[in-house]
Amino acid sequence: MSRQYETVIGLEVHVELATKTKIFCGCSTSFGGAPNTHTCPVCTGMPGSLPVLNRQVVEYAMAVGIAANCEITRCLKFDRKNYFYPDNPQNYQISQLYLPICRNGYVEIETPEGIKQVRIHEIHMEEDAGKLVHDDWSDTSLVDYNRSGVPLIEIVSEPDMRSAQEVIAYLEKLRLLIQYLGASDCKLQEGSMRADVNLSVREAGAEAYGTRTEMKNLNSFRAITRAIEGESARQIELLESGRSVVQETRKWDDGKEMSYAMRSKEDAQDYRYFPDPDLVPVIISEAWIEKVRASQPEFRTEKMERYKKEYGIPDYDIGILTQSKHMADLFEETVAICPLPKKVSNWLMVETMRLLKEKNMDAQDIRYSAGNLAKLIQMVEDKEINGTIAKEVFEVMFEQDTDPEIYVEEHGLKTVTDENALNRAVEDVIAANPQTVEEYRNGKEKVLGFLVGQTMKVMKGQADPALVNRLLKEKLS
Amino acid sequence: MDIWKLSAVELGKKIKEKEVTVSEALEAALLQIEEKEADYNCYITVDRAAARERAQKVQKRIDSGELTSALAGVPVAVKDNMCTQGLLTTCGSKMLENFVPTYSAEAVNRLEAAGAVIIGKTNMDEFAMGSTTETSAYGATKNPWKKEHVPGGSSGGSAAAVAAGECFFALGSDTGGSIRQPASFCGIVGMKPTYGTVSRYGLIAYGSSLDQIGPMSRDVTDCAVILETIAGCDKKDSTSIDRKALSMNDSGWTGMDFSAALREDVRGMRIGIPRDYFTDGLDDEVKASVLGAAKTFEECGARVEEFDLSFVDYAVPAYYTIAAAEASSNLERFDGVKYGYRTAGYEDLHSMYRKTRSEGFGTEVKRRIMLGSFVLSSGYYDAYYLKALRVKALIKKAFDRAFETYDLILAPTAPTAAPRLGSSLSDPIQMYLSDVYTISVNLAGLPGITVPCGMTQAGLPVGVQLIGNCFMEKKLIQAAYTYERAAGKFPVPSERRGAK
Ligand SMILES: [Zn+2]
Numbered sequence: 021m022s023r024q025y026e027t028v029i030g031l032e033v034h035v036e037l038a039t040k041t042k043i044f045c046g047c048s049t050s051f052g053g054a055p056n057t058h059t060c061p062v063c064t065g066m067p068g069s070l071p072v073l074n075r076q077v078v079e080y081a082m083a084v085g086i087a088a089n090c091e092i093t094r095c096l097k098f099d100r101k102n103y104f105y106p107d108n109p110q111n112y113q114i115s116q117l118y119l120p121i122c123r124n125g126y127v128e129i130e131t132p133e134g135i136k137q138v139r140i141h142e143i144h145m146e147e148d149a150g151k152l153v154h155d156d157w158s159d160t161s162l163v164d165y166n167r168s169g170v171p172l173i174e175i176v177s178e179p180d181m182r183s184a185q186e187v188i189a190y191l192e193k194l195r196l197l198i199q200y201l202g203a204s205d206c207k208l209q210e211g212s213m214r215a216d217v218n219l220s221v222r223e224a225g226a227e228a229y230g231t232r233t234e235m236k237n238l239n240s241f242r243a244i245t246r247a248i249e250g251e252s253a254r255q256i257e258l259l260e261s262g263r264s265v266v267q268e269t270r271k272w273d274d275g276k277e278m279s280y281a282m283r284s285k286e287d288a289q290d291y292r293y294f295p296d297p298d299l300v301p302v303i304i305s306e307a308w309i310e311k312v313r314a315s316q317p318e319f320r321t322e323k324m325e326r327y328k329k330e331y332g333i334p335d336y337d338i339g340i341l342t343q344s345k346h347m348a349d350l351f352e353e354t355v356a357i358c359p360l361p362k363k364v365s366n367w368l369m370v371e372t373m374r375l376l377k378e379k380n381m382d383a384q385d386i387r388y389s390a391g392n393l394a395k396l397i398q399m400v401e402d403k404e405i406n407g408t409i410a411k412e413v414f415e416v417m418f419e420q421d422t423d424p425e426i427y428v429e430e431h432g433l434k435t436v437t438d439e440n441a442l443n444r445a446v447e448d449v450i451a452a453n454p455q456t457v458e459e460y461r462n463g464k465e466k467v468l469g470f471l472v473g474q475t476m477k478v479m480k481g482q483a484d485p486a487l488v489n490r491l492l493k494e495k496l497s
Numbered sequence: 498m499d500i501w502k503l504s505a506v507e508l509g510k511k512i513k514e515k516e517v518t519v520s521e522a523l524e525a526a527l528l529q530i531e532e533k534e535a536d537y538n539c540y541i542t543v544d545r546a547a548a549r550e551r552a553q554k555v556q557k558r559i560d561s562g563e564l565t566s567a568l569a570g571v572p573v574a575v576k577d578n579m580c581t582q583g584l585l586t587t588c589g590s591k592m593l594e595n596f597v598p599t600y601s602a603e604a605v606n607r608l609e610a611a612g613a614v615i616i617g618k619t620n621m622d623e624f625a626m627g628s629t630t631e632t633s634a635y636g637a638t639k640n641p642w643k644k645e646h647v648p649g650g651s652s653g654g655s656a657a658a659v660a661a662g663e664c665f666f667a668l669g670s671d672t673g674g675s676i677r678q679p680a681s682f683c684g685i686v687g688m689k690p691t692y693g694t695v696s697r698y699g700l701i702a703y704g705s706s707l708d709q710i711g712p713m714s715r716d717v718t719d720c721a722v723i724l725e726t727i728a729g730c731d732k733k734d735s736t737s738i739d740r741k742a743l744s745m746n747d748s749g750w751t752g753m754d755f756s757a758a759l760r761e762d763v764r765g766m767r768i769g770i771p772r773d774y775f776t777d778g779l780d781d782e783v784k785a786s787v788l789g790a791a792k793t794f795e796e797c798g799a800r801v802e803e804f805d806l807s808f809v810d811y812a813v814p815a816y817y818t819i820a821a822a823e824a825s826s827n828l829e830r831f832d833g834v835k836y837g838y839r840t841a842g843y844e845d846l847h848s849m850y851r852k853t854r855s856e857g858f859g860t861e862v863k864r865r866i867m868l869g870s871f872v873l874s875s876g877y878y879d880a881y882y883l884k885a886l887r888v889k890a891l892i893k894k895a896f897d898r899a900f901e902t903y904d905l906i907l908a909p910t911a912p913t914a915a916p917r918l919g920s921s922l923s924d925p926i927q928m929y930l931s932d933v934y935t936i937s938v939n940l941a942g943l944p945g946i947t948v949p950c951g952m953t954q955a956g957l958p959v960g961v962q963l964i965g966n967c968f969m970e971k972k973l974i975q976a977a978y979t980y981e982r983a984a985g986k987f988p989v990p991s992e993r994r995g996a997k
Contacts, residue, residue, distance in 0.1 A: 068699040073735065163835075294873050
């Protein structure tokens, strides 16, 4: 490559809001219902039905906008985006084009070059579509409208990102803000957060942007990273070989690690946007904005500072604990019951993170309660169980939020504190391992570990290893 | 006693006083249907069995004292663009030839809660697009005064059914005059309330920002009582207005106790007549009748004078731009996927959409969908749609100015009496222009009422329209009631024929 290129990226991020009911009707937004059971005349587009706005959607959108330093529109409207597709029961989607709820914001991300601002062009509210299910057996398509009318916000950034790393940092920042607000769980895999990537390349130092493409269907950070790398390489290759980039929408196939064209600008649809006459303008008062602003939670940066002062745990721990609001909440709740911050932090950072990774889970999916974790830590503190047993119990608790006290009781895992029994076990082990005992007495002190292990085995693990250690030393000296 | 000739309120009273049973009332209307439907074709669906069953139930609840409303037990016809649970609702279109709603419109629910008995669903222009009821996929309705003439539209079936005695009152919907114009053509009373007064929930939308449901009745008293029954804020319709929450220093005029306005008194009322409405396009006989009505108002003590309303010429193009734009989007849901008509043979999704909509919609509906899609398309949106919205705002301002001086505006309802069948559809532009006196009222969101005020030489009724400021239905009702008393009750068609 003779010339240097710069990649220019802007994102359109769709986030499903965590309201209990849909944006324009009272139907439930919960997952898992049989097809078309969370529906009514409104969200199935029945003739004569009318939308009624869910105020919680406005409040969540406003909260995200405030957190992302946006201007809030005082008089907002909804517009109809007209296009025919069966997952869209009215054949128009109620969205916002002319007066979106938020505009002109920014979030800060960390890059190797320091803090960088990514500007937000706008945030608007809209409704989600239903799902098409193709039945190969009968060669027909079926529609499920359970997701139809689930509230979404679309966060549109300016083309301010220059690499996949910056894109991921931006997405992580958004995800954290929104999770902290409780406005969404932002799970990429499950589609409650979806990103479309607008990407172009230009020669380093050039002023004008190159022709951009839009990539859809990106449902993991890994897929996003690879799509960005793949697409900028593809565009550079086109330019290097004297061809030009076509403005089009492309679909990323993560399995094949390549993108292909879906539709070009020429056959872009005319959505015939116009204000929805069924909905009245929403007037947002200063007081309403203030109310939402006042109820903004403590965000990560503030939380990190407070943890440092309040709990005195290392920066490294704080970084991991505050990566997820759920994890941070769990930490605080556990410490409130069992005031041993570093111990609590260890269980979260080490064991919890290990199991999450192993089971390919998100921190938000942690099921066990603060109460049970506090009990477990207390049991170790009180030497009722030892560390090894505690890890075993924790794995069970991680799965089912089992009460550790009951579990230990029922499975007879309590540490044996009966010194007679322990003495007997130690004596048996000494008697059974004359050669090792001999080695120890000859100064090979590290074989003591083996004898401790043998004793623990006889005790079925239910002994305090420190105590076993002491008893062995006494008997062998 | 000819039960079928009673007004709704008269009938309701007799039912309460046990002079007439609900079943007798229903059978009286069904008998008129038996005798006249072949001639007039007012209904798309007559639900005899369900109506008879309901009549029995309503009678029991009246007898037990549970139902006390003025309309309890009174048979009613509902325009076929309002959803009725379990009862075919076609909107006058082949597209909905098999559509049975799973829920009822709010206005229908309110009528039923008051004990009214739905006889059936009335004929209408397809999706309420038309002024003659000739665009219906279920045949044209004929004017009960003269079979060779149209009943008007789009609520032509409702108007004709009320005039012919095939029901005691009816619900219509009015987007650009669709209640008032057919009421005027059929010699009955029809009212379009202030936008937001009656819930649109369950009304299959044509032009959402203009549509209102309203009463169609034999006289002004019925009109007031029906409106009182169906009006009210509805949380299911965001454009519905909570009038109780309006704090206006209005001496009670904006209230919803409409029957309280049934008083003979127009003394000191200032009535304006827009000079711009009495120009070349207005038929001489109609003009004479309407000015005659103005004279009656003067004799009753009102102060009547002419004034310039302005923007009159812009109303028709602005209306057709806005209504068609909204309709083009509102009618997108009729695609063969979820309900209604689906073409028999198709290759893929797009061929199903194309064939279903080509076969399911009639010419006038397609014309307006195309017009509406055009004015919303990118590059034309500002030039047409936005400009039309600006005209709409100017028209509203012109009315606001007029209402600074006048309590009411008096105007013709339509430029002519009912035209002959088959004479309108060949020239759609002419048909659109004939809406000139009614559509401004929808554009400005105002209430308007039409009351019969005369007959042409040819024996067709003429209506006079009264227009009020927003929420001033009571003023309209009081003035219309006073006029009706002064002019004498308007005859029903057969009496008139007998008299000749
Ligand atoms: Zn719903």
